[in-house]
Amino acid sequence: MNEEFFVVGGGVSGVACARVLADAGRAVVVRDRGYRIGGRMAVKTIDDRPVDVGASYFTVAVPAFQKVVDQWLDVELAHPWTDTFHVGEPGGLIGTRTGPMRYATALGLRSLIEDLALGLALEQHDEAAEVEPGPSVDGVRYTGVALAMPGPQALDVLADSLPAERAASSGMWEPCTAVIATYDSRVWPDLDGVFVNDSPVLTFIADDGRRRGDDAPVLVAHAHPVLSARHLDDPDAVITPILAELEGVLGITASPSSVIAKRWSLAKPVNPHVEHYFLGESGVGLCGDGWHGPSRIESAYLSGRALGRAMASMGQDAA
Numbered sequence: 001m002n003e004e005f006f007v008v009g010g011g012v013s014g015v016a017c018a019r020v021l022a023d024a025g026r027a028v029v030v031r032d033r034g035y036r037i038g039g040r041m042a043v044k045t046i047d048d049r050p051v052d053v054g055a056s057y058f059t060v061a062v063p064a065f066q067k068v069v070d071q072w073l074d075v076e077l078a079h080p081w082t083d084t085f086h087v088g089e090p091g092g093l094i095g096t097r098t099g100p101m102r103y104a105t106a107l108g109l110r111s112l113i114e115d116l117a118l119g120l121a122l123e124q125h126d127e128a129a130e131v132e133p134g135p136s137v138d139g140v141r142y143t144g145v146a147l148a149m150p151g152p153q154a155l156d157v158l159a160d161s162l163p164a165e166r167a168a169s170s171g172m173w174e175p176c177t178a179v180i181a182t183y184d185s186r187v188w189p190d191l192d193g194v195f196v197n198d199s200p201v202l203t204f205i206a207d208d209g210r211r212r213g214d215d216a217p218v219l220v221a222h223a224h225p226v227l228s229a230r231h232l233d234d235p236d237a238v239i240t241p242i243l244a245e246l247e248g249v250l251g252i253t254a255s256p257s258s259v260i261a262k263r264w265s266l267a268k269p270v271n272p273h274v275e276h277y278f279l280g281e282s283g284v285g286l287c288g289d290g291w292h293g294p295s296r297i298e299s300a301y302l303s304g305r306a307l308g309r310a311m312a313s314m315g316q317d318a319a
């Protein structure tokens with residue numbers, strides 16, 4: 001047996017889990033099938049600038065997350081963005097709503113996860129195919145294995161011989177297609193973001209130039225989950241209705257200079273678990289934003305840390 005922990009999933013929850021294990025002096029490897037880690041804190045480079053195409057921002061509610069956020073603020077990886085978004089409906093803007101501070105980044109949210117992962121052993125662009133009792137990943141045994149990802153993705157790799165883990169991974173997730181539209185100039189009112197009410201097309205619009213701090217004329221619009229679900233096989237089909245709704249909500253009549261759609265089949269869990277994580281007798285743990293919702297970056301971070309703490313003492317009695 002390798003005296004090692006194996007974390008499948010290099011999103012915020014997996015990296016947070018691995019960080020705790022590494023800080024406890026345990027050997028740990030993180031594997032992610034993406035070319036870059038970050039998961040749904042994804043960034044796409046468009047016109048030589050980063051655009052957040054997954055999560056829009058993060059909020060902070062508890063001191064354990066504030067601690068790492070303070071480190072990101074200190075090194076200027078993150079900055080406070082805004083506590084006030086506009087509220088809109090299909091006919092236009094109807095007011096503003098103030099809430100918690102939303103934090104953003106200059107380089108894209110993924111840069112935070114790359115920072116959190118510094119010094120960790122990473123296997124990128126490499127997929128885990130099967131997790132079996134042992135626990136083992138693709139035939140290699142470990143002291144403990146963490147699956148840090150949406151439940152349906154965990155179900156894809158969990159062997160039938162792990163029924164408790166499979167049962168804990170079940171549950172509905174909803175999709176979201178993000179539409180990224182760039183313009184020649186800022187052809188919409190002065191705002192940071194818009195919660196869109198009563199629209200079957202749009203739920204949220206972010207002004208990416210404002211959140212990034214460079215004022216580039218770029219919007220990211222999140223399609224309604226029902227519309228996103230209808231076009232999962234052809235995400236570009238949401239572009240035309242989204243652009244029409246942007247005209248209604250923000251009065252934009254200009255055509256974008258570029259527009260792309262990014263589909264998230266598993267954007268957020270419909271009913272997150274109450275618990276922070278799952279860890280069974282098998283030594284296979286589950287964490288992510290499906291645990292102790294609401295589905296947020298902060299919840300995923302805390303879930304990963306909680307699982308990491310629970311796993312950190314595994315296998316030490318036998319040593």
Ligand SMILES: Cc1cc2nc3c(=O)[nH]c(=O)nc-3n(C[C@H](O)[C@H](O)[C@H](O)COP(=O)(O)OP(=O)(O)OC[C@H]3O[C@@H](n4cnc5c(N)ncnc54)[C@H](O)[C@@H]3O)c2cc1C
Pocket residue numbers: 008009010011012013014031032033034037038039040041053054055056057058059126127128129148149150153154157176178222264266267268287288289290295296297298300
């Ligand atoms: C459109 C959208 C908007 C959002 N907006 C916000 C927001 O504004 N604020 C907020 O706080 N949260 C937001 N969220 C939610 C936030 O992104 C998530 O809560 C958080 O990023 C989840 O992190 P995670 O580590 O649990 O999962 P993920 O980020 O999904 O990471 C899972 C990782 O596992 C990898 N993986 C899966 N299967 C395998 C395998 N077999 N082998 C190897 N690797 C594998 C994937 O490649 C992925 O990198 C948003 C999400 C979406 C999609």
